[in-house]
Amino acid sequence: MSSIGIVGAGQAGIVLGAGLLRDGFDVTVYSDRTPDDYLHDRGRPTACLWGDQVVAERELGLDFWDDTAPAITSIHLDLCLPDPMIAFSISAGLRAPALAVDQRLKFAHGMRALAERGARIVVDHISAQKLEKVAAEHDLVVVTAGHRSLGDLFPRDDARSVHTEPRRSLFMMNVADYDLSARSEHADLAFSFMPGVVELFWVPFLDKDRGVTRSIVVEAVPGGPADRFSDVKTADEGLDVLRGLVRDLLPWESDFLAPARPTSPVTWLNGSVVPIVRQPVDTLPSGRHVLGLGDAVVLNDPLAGQGANNATRMATFFTSRITARGKDFTAEWLAAQFDDFWDYGRHVNDFSNVLLEPLEPFQQELLLAASRNQEIAGCVFEGFNDPASFTPWFTDRTRARGFLADHGVGRSSVLRYKLDVAWKVLRHKVFG
Known part of the structure; x- marks a missing residue:
């Protein structure tokens, strides 16, 4: 079978690697981190994998968390007004359980699983210059790493991209020791939506250090009353700012959060994302070409919870297409496959984009x-x-x-x- 090089050992890279190994390909994974590096890294973005993608991982033998991660079986959403008050709530069960697992755990275990199944793991930072050498060694190279040095290989697709600047200011932290008895709604996944101000997610989560916890994600409209986290420098500072936001805008959540503590000093993030869709195939100076998948070519705001899910969908889709073809992965063929994927992928982008806009x-x-x-x-x-x-x-x-x-x-x-x-x-x- 053909030799496939995968640059990046995140969600898309691990799912693609597992699928291609199952189908008999010679797989090499290039990662700038070892499994231990992932485990000792700072907190990573919260990734909730929805039901169909949980099943896709299970079918690939990547279901390491079924017995330990809290199964998310329902969602409760509060539509809030700035008075502050809850105008109305929506609650319903999910068709299939979702899971939110610390990506430090996922990627470390995923890399080890691929190595055990026969993948060659190369730990190196693959720059655009090194990519030429990698491309010469394989029948196909797939770039799944979303870091800027490689993401910029793939030009912006203006026809499929809507935004040119961030639509939300982001903050995430994992907390333990919260008071679950104070808000029964937090028994499962809870959303607090205040249109035009903030969306806040309370996610049942498997944390690397503390086990079953909550990951809290804040999506603040820039310049608004919830946009408070840009100067945060520590986990404790972040939690103090979060408590202040909750006290001012969502006071019914204060008792739940009052006793909470960060799961570790590094399990928090702040920043922003510019949603973008890029061209999926890049031709290198040598004339060789590479395929982009995951965040390298489709990056959405986390508001709709689609990052890891869309990476899984893309990796699963391209596994089947690469396996069916077997060899001769021309640039034209790869671009055509991405167009086929986009028949579904456009719905993901539409879903993400509509949630960023004021409700009609x-x-x-x-x-x-x-x-x-x-x-x-x-x-x-x-x-x-x-x-x-x-x-x-x-x-x-x-x-x-x-x-x-x-x-x-x-x-x-x-x-x-x-x-x-x-x-x-x-x-x-x-x-x-």
Whole structure:
């Protein structure tokens, strides 16, 4: 079989490597970290893998966490107003359990698993210059590392890219010792959404150091009242700022967070992301070409929780196409395969992008209906697992109305829901 070089040992690289090894390819993985380097690294972005992608990992024998990671079986979402108050809530079970596992654990165990299955592991920082040598040694090289020195190999695809600047300021930290009895909603995955201000995620998480914990992700609208984390320098500082944000904007969460402690001094991050789609194939100065996958070519804001999931989808898709072809991976063929993948991948980008924008009135009506209808709520949350099931009716006004009608929600019902919320808001303003 052909020789495949994979640059990067993150989600896309490990899934692609496991699939190609299963299918008999000669696989070499190039990583700038050893497994121990990953284990001793600082905290990495929170990655919640939704049900279908959990199954995809299990089918590849990468299911190392089923007995230890907390199974996420439902979602609770609070739609909040700046008064502050909860305007309405949506709760529903998931079609299949999701898992959120510390990527330091995942990538360390994944690299070791690939080595045990026969992959050659080369620990080296592969620069653009070194990529020429790597490309000469393999029938195909796939770049899955998203760091700038290689990501910039692949030009921006203006037709598929929407944004030119970050849409959110980000903060993440893992905490333990929280008071779960203070908010029963945190028994599973919880979202706090305050449109135009902040989205905050409380994720059941398997932390490298403390086991079952919560990973808290803050997506603040830049320049708004939740955009407070840019000067954070330590985990303790970050937690203090987070407590202040919760006290000011989401006070009903304060008791849950009050006793919490960081899981370690390094399990926090702040920053921002510019969502981008890049051309999937780059031709090197020698004339050889490489394929990009994962964050190297498709980078979304974490708001929709699609980074690791889309990397898994891409790696699974290209495993099947590479296996079916077997050899002769021309640049034209690779680009055509990416176009085929984009028939699905565009829904992922649409899902991610729509959540970054203010809600249209018809989208507000959909969420209101979901707060009263469990079937609609399930469809809303299934969007995280399968964006293609969500975007057709959530992004088009006419199809949204048809979707509601199909679920027995007419205009009179929507009006009643709006009046109920308006009355709740009025009572809050008058009586507190």
